[in-house]
Amino acid sequence: MSNPTPLIKPANPNFSSGPCAKRPGYALDQLDISTLGRSHRSVVGKDALQKVIRDTAELLQLPEGYRVGIVPASDTGAMEMIMWSMLGARPVDVCYWESFGQGWFADITKQLKLENVNEIKSNYGVLPDLSQVNPANDCIFTWNGTTSGVKVKNGDFIADDREGLTICDATSAVFAMQMPWEKLDVTTFSWQKVLGGEGGHGVIILSPRAVERLENYIPSWPMPKIFRLTAGGKLIEGIFKGATINTPSMLCVADYQDALNWVKNIGGVQASIQKSLDNLAVLETYVSQNSWINFLAEDPASLSNTSVCLSLDLDSSQIKQLIKLLADNQAAYDIGAYKDAPSGLRIWCGSTVQESDLTALLPWLTWAYLEVS
Numbered sequence: 001m002s003n004p005t006p007l008i009k010p011a012n013p014n015f016s017s018g019p020c021a022k023r024p025g026y027a028l029d030q031l032d033i034s035t036l037g038r039s040h041r042s043v044v045g046k047d048a049l050q051k052v053i054r055d056t057a058e059l060l061q062l063p064e065g066y067r068v069g070i071v072p073a074s075d076t077g078a079m080e081m082i083m084w085s086m087l088g089a090r091p092v093d094v095c096y097w098e099s100f101g102q103g104w105f106a107d108i109t110k111q112l113k114l115e116n117v118n119e120i121k122s123n124y125g126v127l128p129d130l131s132q133v134n135p136a137n138d139c140i141f142t143w144n145g146t147t148s149g150v151k152v153k154n155g156d157f158i159a160d161d162r163e164g165l166t167i168c169d170a171t172s173a174v175f176a177m178q179m180p181w182e183k184l185d186v187t188t189f190s191w192q193k194v195l196g197g198e199g200g201h202g203v204i205i206l207s208p209r210a211v212e213r214l215e216n217y218i219p220s221w222p223m224p225k226i227f228r229l230t231a232g233g234k235l236i237e238g239i240f241k242g243a244t245i246n247t248p249s250m251l252c253v254a255d256y257q258d259a260l261n262w263v264k265n266i267g268g269v270q271a272s273i274q275k276s277l278d279n280l281a282v283l284e285t286y287v288s289q290n291s292w293i294n295f296l297a298e299d300p301a302s303l304s305n306t307s308v309c310l311s312l313d314l315d316s317s318q319i320k321q322l323i324k325l326l327a328d329n330q331a332a333y334d335i336g337a338y339k340d341a342p343s344g345l346r347i348w349c350g351s352t353v354q355e356s357d358l359t360a361l362l363p364w365l366t367w368a369y370l371e372v373s
């Protein structure tokens with residue numbers, strides 16, 4: 001049976017889950033690089049850092065008193081810094097349903113060796129029973145499980161009058177999903193995901209209660225300089241005003257500013273969330289029309305609108321061939337499932353991906369499926 005190749009290719013075939021596609025219209029020569037070659041502690045350097053911090057807080061509409069800091073080593077750096085600085089004061093509930101969350105659980109139990117740890121877990125495709133979260137405990141979870149395509153439905157499982165702190169790894173959620181900030185004491189993310197920024201830098205967002213913990217709890221283990229958020233029992237406020245712990249890439253900062261300006265220009269965070277939801281809708285229609293492809297997420301209410309994970313009625317070597325065919329034809333790059341996840345596809349639908357590119361991808365997906373099956 002003949003299987004003609006589709007005529008139109010996505011204008012941008014970048015559907016990776018990180019680093020994600022650059023924003024539409026991105027061009028290096030549009031970046032304000034006036035800080036390059038200057039000290040990050042000069043007036044211009046610090047002003048640039050302060051501006052991205054301010055714009056992040058404004059765009060995300062953070063509550064009064066929340067702080068935003070830029071830290072080293074991307075989202076992993078941000079999460080490790082928080083776990084090492086804050087955990088141990090209370091028992092901790094660790095909720096996870098895919099490999100990144102599982103990684104935090106492993107660090108808490110095997111590296112920090114905490115004893116009072118409740119493991120609240122589930123398999124790929126479903127959320128665990130979040131009603132088990134105890135408001136007296138600290139709680140760690142990922143807002144969006146990037147490798148399973150399952151996100152929390154909302155923050156209703158978090159008590160308003162909790163005594164413990166919530167620590168949320170939201171790297172593939174912030175700017176694409178509604179975040180209930182009052183329920184989140186610590187939130188982390190990195191620039192290369194929803195915003196299509198550059199890797200290397202992490203962001204931490206702290207509620208006043210998180211700061212209170214930092215200032216009143218001293219962990220029993222040594223704290224490397226790169227993790228230290230306090231000095232003499234006080235928060236190092238400078239970190240939240242652009243005085244970074246060590247040297248950031250000012251080129252990445254300029255790139256992040258460009259991404260923030262783009263969010264502002266398209267209408268703010270509601271618009272960037274909507275773009276991602278519209279992208280997901282394209283895939284939802286396709287999945288509903290093709291019985292050979294399904295979302296890994298079982299419950300539509302927890303289906304991720306950024307890292308969309310799909311299972312196919314093909315074996316893993318056929319899936320590999322399909323992925324290669326799509327890449328060889330410049331129709332889609334980097335859409336294989338994460339190495340630790342069930343084999344399948346993961347198609348990024350975050351805000352920087354264009355709906356027209358996803359629409360153009362779909363005939364290619366059908367074509368490649370027919371080629372390998």
Ligand SMILES: Cc1ncc(COP(=O)(O)O)c(C=O)c1O
Pocket residue numbers: 017018073074075076077100101142144145146147169171172190
């Ligand atoms: C949920 C989640 N946590 C952590 C990470 C690690 O992020 P980074 O590479 O920014 O450290 C990722 C990366 O994909 C992720 O999706």
